[in-house]
Every structure is written in structure tokens, then in C-alpha cells.
Amino acid sequence: MAKVILDNIKKIYPHAKDEDKKKKKKKNNEPEKKTNLQITDEGVVAVQQFSLEIADKEFIVLVGPSGCGKSTTLRMIAGLEKITEGNLYIGDERVNDVAPKDRDIAMVFQNYALYPHMSVYDNMAFSLQNQKKSKEEIDARVREAAEILDITPLLERKPKALSGGQRQRVAIGRAFVRDPKVFLMDEPLSNLDAKLRNQMRAEIIKLREKIDTTFVYVTHDQVEAMTLGDRIVIMKDGFIQQIGTPQEVFNHPQNLFVAGFIGVPQMNLYNNCQLVKDGDTYKVTIMGKEYALTEKQCAALNANGVDSQEITVGVRPVHVAVSQDANAGISANVEVTEMMGSELHIHMTSGEQKTIAVVPIDYNTDEVIEQHSTVAFDFKAVHMHLFSNETGMNLI
Amino acid sequence: MGINFEKNSDFKNRLIIFVILFAAAIVVVIPYIWMISNSFKTTMETLMDPNHLLPQTPTLEGYERVLTGSPFFKWLGNSIIVTCTNTIIILFTSTIVGYVFSRFQFKGKEFLFAMLMFTMMVPAQVTMITTFLIIDGIGLYDSLLALIIPSFVNVFGIYLCKQFCDEIPKELIESAQIDGAGNFKIYWKIVVPQLRPCIGALAIFTFLEYWNDYLNPLIYLSSTERMTLPLALSYFSTQHSTDLSATMAAAALIMIPAAVVFLIFQKQFIKGISMTGMK
Numbered sequence: 001m002a003k004v005i006l007d008n009i010k011k012i013y014p015h016a017k018d019e020d021k022k023k024k025k026k027k028n029n030e031p032e033k034k035t036n037l038q039i040t041d042e043g044v045v046a047v048q049q050f051s052l053e054i055a056d057k058e059f060i061v062l063v064g065p066s067g068c069g070k071s072t073t074l075r076m077i078a079g080l081e082k083i084t085e086g087n088l089y090i091g092d093e094r095v096n097d098v099a100p101k102d103r104d105i106a107m108v109f110q111n112y113a114l115y116p117h118m119s120v121y122d123n124m125a126f127s128l129q130n131q132k133k134s135k136e137e138i139d140a141r142v143r144e145a146a147e148i149l150d151i152t153p154l155l156e157r158k159p160k161a162l163s164g165g166q167r168q169r170v171a172i173g174r175a176f177v178r179d180p181k182v183f184l185m186d187e188p189l190s191n192l193d194a195k196l197r198n199q200m201r202a203e204i205i206k207l208r209e210k211i212d213t214t215f216v217y218v219t220h221d222q223v224e225a226m227t228l229g230d231r232i233v234i235m236k237d238g239f240i241q242q243i244g245t246p247q248e249v250f251n252h253p254q255n256l257f258v259a260g261f262i263g264v265p266q267m268n269l270y271n272n273c274q275l276v277k278d279g280d281t282y283k284v285t286i287m288g289k290e291y292a293l294t295e296k297q298c299a300a301l302n303a304n305g306v307d308s309q310e311i312t313v314g315v316r317p318v319h320v321a322v323s324q325d326a327n328a329g330i331s332a333n334v335e336v337t338e339m340m341g342s343e344l345h346i347h348m349t350s351g352e353q354k355t356i357a358v359v360p361i362d363y364n365t366d367e368v369i370e371q372h373s374t375v376a377f378d379f380k381a382v383h384m385h386l387f388s389n390e391t392g393m394n395l396i
Numbered sequence: 397m398g399i400n401f402e403k404n405s406d407f408k409n410r411l412i413i414f415v416i417l418f419a420a421a422i423v424v425v426i427p428y429i430w431m432i433s434n435s436f437k438t439t440m441e442t443l444m445d446p447n448h449l450l451p452q453t454p455t456l457e458g459y460e461r462v463l464t465g466s467p468f469f470k471w472l473g474n475s476i477i478v479t480c481t482n483t484i485i486i487l488f489t490s491t492i493v494g495y496v497f498s499r500f501q502f503k504g505k506e507f508l509f510a511m512l513m514f515t516m517m518v519p520a521q522v523t524m525i526t527t528f529l530i531i532d533g534i535g536l537y538d539s540l541l542a543l544i545i546p547s548f549v550n551v552f553g554i555y556l557c558k559q560f561c562d563e564i565p566k567e568l569i570e571s572a573q574i575d576g577a578g579n580f581k582i583y584w585k586i587v588v589p590q591l592r593p594c595i596g597a598l599a600i601f602t603f604l605e606y607w608n609d610y611l612n613p614l615i616y617l618s619s620t621e622r623m624t625l626p627l628a629l630s631y632f633s634t635q636h637s638t639d640l641s642a643t644m645a646a647a648a649l650i651m652i653p654a655a656v657v658f659l660i661f662q663k664q665f666i667k668g669i670s671m672t673g674m675k
């Protein structure tokens with residue numbers, strides 16, 4: 001139970017000698033770029049300008065595509081990676097140079113990392129033994145944790161005799177039993193199948209009520225991020241893109257990356273839309289259709305001093321209305337429809353522009369949207385997210 | 397019909413394999429049988445009729461002379477001391493150095509490892525004279541320590557352990573770090589148990605190497621009571637005659653501990669060897 005402060009953290013992986021040679025070779029041929037990470041003379045910059053204050057007992061989720069630096073950040077908090085620049089505080093103590101074993105943290109790894117030669121009981125007791133706790137206390141705490149996680153019948157088994165879900169529980173139990181200051185989880189659910197993942201996600205939410213400590217959770221799955229986090233940190237190429245509550249990042253993405261990353265299906269983005277300022281009001285033209293922005297939007301744009309310009313407009317698929325009357329909005333051709341049970345995902349194209357709409361299915365009407373039919377879609381100005389074409393930042 | 401045909405060809409294949417393996421087994425086993433059989437013959441009978449497999453007049457004379465007429469148990473003790481000490485020390489140094497080379501980053505690591513590997517290419521005979529001079533210089537000539545101290549480090553063992561350590565998932569080590577274990581505890585509690593097949597194989601290699609070692613005891617030991625068993629075989633030979641019966645009996649006795657060790661570690665050994673092949 002402690003707050004964690006990351007103050008302008010930077011991580012550079014120095015060039016390995018062999019890699020340098022490879023790079024030189026590549027330069028002669030064709031340069032291959034896997035990520036957009038910044039490469040300096042010192043090495044590859046995996047994380048930079050990372051500042052975040054995690055409150056005591058807060059659940060923070062670091063999310064982003066692979067190679068964005070989220071796991072590196074977690075490993076720096078754990079002490080498994082050296083921090084190149086910046087300060088890391090756990091509680092009030094600066095821990096940059098404190099060994100992992102002295103940080104009083106617990107971590108759940110993606111592949112569980114259970115000690116294969118030890119029984120479940122010994123796996124869970126190992127950290128307490130290292131803390132030189134009495135046998136009675138160790139026994140009591142292990143059994144209590146096992147009870148909470150429902151793994152008491154498994155205590156005498158070896159990890160190889162457990163299923164994936166059971167291993168996951170043991171891994172969580174092993175971290176949980178220590179009562180750590182900070183609980184770190186590195187993609188703990190990504191090795192489980194979809195059904196089990198949903199189940200474990202719910203268990204983690206329940207578990208959190210029981211543990212009541214500070215959590216830092218890394219995932220690439222935005223559903224996990226949205227459902228688990230008090231706040232979400234979205235990362236890309238080593239930089240923080242946005243920090244906010246799930247509602248904030250969903251309702252007000254700070255830039256195009258966050259807009260595209262959060263939300264399933266992805267937000268529809270319309271490039272080359274004209275934003276026109278007319279006095280204190282604004283209008284935006286999307287694919288030839290003009291929309292007057294709401295008062296609130298206009299006020300925000302005015303406050304930010306936004307002028308007429310070409311912008312990108314984003315609209316969430318749930319906010320797109322579809323009509324079979326081809327004149328009721330922007331005309332489009334239905335490419336694919338996906339029946340999801342309670343809702344229908346409609347993939348449409350209008351020229352080059354693709355639009356996805358999520359519409360509830362009304363089983364009481366006979367109206368069916370057929371594949372390859374021509375329809376029209378529309379949306380309200382209030383649901384529009386406006387992004388600068390130049391910077392990619394949200395204009396509001 | 398098809399099934400019959402398959403069964404037939406299966407049987408044929410098995411027969412061929414059986415015959416080949418049987419022939420190979422005979423070639424390997426015959427010297428041992430010959431040795432054991434001769435250990436129950438008198439020296440005279442062995443000399444007169446060496447090819448007869450079964451002794452005409454079985455006798456325990458040879459064994460009696462070995463066990464009562466020579467300091468056999470002293471030699472056995474010497475052999476056990478040297479072999480067990482060396483095996484334990486080498487298992488410890490190989491696993492810990494292998495682990496360090498596999499997991500720790502330090503300056504000059506590649507160079508050091510390359511140098512170690514280089515010494516593996518140099519035959520022991522090349523350094524024999526200098527090693528002898530050093531051992532003699534520090535006053536260890538004719539002492540069991542002369543067989544123990546130069547064997548502290550086994551480069552092959554280090555290499556083998558490093559290869560196995562490379563395969564241990566790094567999360568296991570990191571997890572132990574976070575669980576509050578120090579470096580030595582991680583080595584002892586986490587790494588060593590993962591190296592079990594490797595340790596089994598290395599234990600057998602090392603045990604047999606030192607148990608059967610003839611050359612080093614020959615160089616470093618001179619007095620009878622310090623001899624180890626392989627060297628002691630020559631005790632039963634004089635310039636003009638060899639007590640074949642006693643020599644064979646001693647040889648048969650020497651074999652027993654080696655066979656026992658192999659049987660104990662056999663499972664680990666085979667696993668270790670097959671895994672070394674994979675990596």
C-alpha cells in the first residue's frame with residue numbers, strides 16, 4: 001500500500017555490438033524499421049518523458065500496442081530494468097537503485113513463472129520464507145490466500161499438474177500472499193483462452209476489493225484496460241499518449257492514436273473534412289454534408305482559438321445511424337454485415353471511405369439490411385471528435 | 397492380408413535390429429565376462445587356457461589375495477575420497493560458473509568464456525609437466541590433494557551447465573528476485589533444481605573420469621598406501637610375473653561402484669545426454 005511516482009522516466013537500451021554491425025550492414029542494403037522507437041547514439045529509447053503519479057490503492061493500467069514500452073515501464077517499477085534517467089518513488093522512498101527484492105513489490109508474469117520443482121504451497125511460501133517469517137505465519141497466510149483464490153485442493157500439486165487457469169490463480173496467489181506495497185501484473189491473462197480470460201478478469205476485479213493495494217497492470221487488450229483500470233495510461237512508441245479514467249479516454253481521446261486504439265470496433269475517422277469558423281460558430285463538412293457544431297463544441301473551439309482548417313473527424317460506430325433510405329444521409333454501400341446477437345455490425349464504403357456502424361437489432365421489424373445494398377448513414381454533431389490534421393491532437 | 401504383411405515386415409525389421417544389437421552387445425560384453433571369469437581362475441589356469449570361458453576349477457584365491465594380501469580397502473578409501481570430492485566440487489563449480497556466464501552481464505565476459513573454451517581444445521598432456529612442477533613446488537607430490545586441487549574446475553562441465561542455464565526462462569529468475577531471494581539463494585533454490593538432468597549426466601561423467609583415472613595418480617602418487625584403485629592394479633604385477641587372478645579380481649571389484657553409480661543416475665544421465673543433443 002503505497003503511492004508510486006514516476007518522474008520523467010527514460011529508458012535507453014544501449015546498442016549491442018552485434019546489433020551495430022547488423023545495422024551497418026542493413027544501411028548498405030535496405031533499412032528495416034520494426035518500430036518507430038527513437039534511436040539515438042546511446043541506443044534505442046524504449047520509454048521517455050514518462051511522468052505519472054499513482055495514488056495509494058489505485059488500479060493503473062498501462063495499455064498500448066506491442067513495443068510501446070509498457071512492459072519496460074512495469075519492469076522498471078519492479079527493478080528488473082535499470083532506469084536510464086528520471087526518478088522512481090515507491091512510498092516516499094526513491095528506489096532507482098534499490099534491488100527488486102528490497103522494493104516490497106509482487107509481480108505476476110505473463111507465463112506465470114511458477115517454480116516448476118516446487119509444490120503450489122512452496123511456490124506461495126517462497127517469498128515469505130525469504131522474509132524469514134515464522135512457519136506458523138507462513139502456513140496461515142498461504143492457506144488464507146489459497147482459500148480466497150479457491151486453490152486449497154491444489155496446494156500439494158506441482159505446477160505441471162495444473163491447467164492454465166489454475167496456474168494463473170497460483171501465480172496471483174503467490175504475489176497476493178506477500179501483502180506487497182505494489183502489485184504488478186504483466187499481461188497476466190494473455191495466455192488464457194477467451195472464456196477463461198473473461199472469468200479471470202472478473203476475478204481480478206473481485207480480488208482487488210480483498211487486496212486493497214496499489215496495482216499496476218500491463219495489457220495490450222483495451223477491454224481489460226477499460227474494465228479493470230481506475231485510470232488508463234495509453235502508450236505508443238515509448239511516449240504516454242493519454243492518462244485518464246476509462247470514460248475520459250473513451251469519450252474524449254486526446255489524439256488520433258488514442259481515438260483509434262480505444263473502442264471496439266474502432267472509431268470511424270474521416271480525413272479531409274472542412275472546419276469553417278463563422279463568427280462564434282463552427283461548421284464542419286464531412287463527405288459533402290454540412291453539420292453545425294453544438295454550442296458546447298463551439299465554445300471549446302473558440303476557447304482554444306481554433307481557426308478554419310482541414311481536420312479529421314472521428315465518430316464511434318455506436319453513434320452512426322443507418323437507414324435504408326439512400327437519401328437520408330451520406331450514401332454508402334454495405335460490404336459486410338456481422339451478426340453479433342444483440343447488435344449488428346455494418347461495414348460500409350462510400351468511395352474510398354470506410355464506415356462501421358453498430359446498430360441494435362430489432363427483432364420486431366422485418367427491416368433487414370442486406371449485404372451489397374445501398375444505404376445511408378448519418379450521425380449527430382454532438383458525437384463528433386475533431387482532430388487537427390497537422391498535429392493529430394483533439395481540437396476540443 | 398494387409399495387416400499380416402505389415403506384421404511380417406515389422407517382425408523382419410525387429411529381427412534385423414535384434415541381430416545387429418545382439419552382435420554389438422556381445423562385442424562390448426565379452427571383455428567383462430572374460431575378466432570376471434578369469435577372476436575365478438587360478439593364474440596358472442588363465443595362462444594355460446585363457447580362452448575357456450568357464451573356470452575348470454573355480455576358486456576365490458584371487459579375491460582372497462586382493463582383499464587380505466593387499467591394502468585394498470585403503471586404496472578403495474583413497475579412490476572414494478578423490479572421486480567423491482572431485483565430483484562434488486566440480487558439480488558445484490560447473491553449475492555456479494555456468495549460471496554466472498549464462499545470466500550475468502559483466503565486462504570481458506565473452507573474452508573470458510572464449511578463453512575457457514580454448515582450454516578445452518588443448519590436450520591435458522600439454523600442461524602435464526607444468527602442472528606437475530607446480531604441484532611438486534607447493535609440496536603436494538604424493539598426496540591425494542595433488543589429484544583434487546587441479547580438478548576444481550571442469551571446462552566441459554561449465555559449458556554444459558551454461559547451455560542448460562540458457563534454457564531456464566528468465567522470468568523464473570526474475571520472479572525469485574522479486575520474491576526476495578538473493579543471488580546465491582536463486583542459484584541454490586531455483587537454478588540447481590532446474591539443472592537436475594544436467595547435474596546427473598555431469599555427475600556420472602565426472603565420477604567415471606576420476607574413478608577410472610590412471611594417468612594422474614601414476615604421475616602424482618608414489619607410495620603404495622596413497623594409491624587409488626586403477627593404479628593399484630599394477631601392484632599385482634612384478635617385473636617378471638603378473639598375478640593375473642588377483643589383477644582380474646581387483647578389476648572386477650573396481651567395476652562395482654562405477655556400475656552402481658551409473659544405475660543410480662542412469663535415468664538422469666540419459667535425459668541429460670538426449671537434452672544436450674537438442675540444444
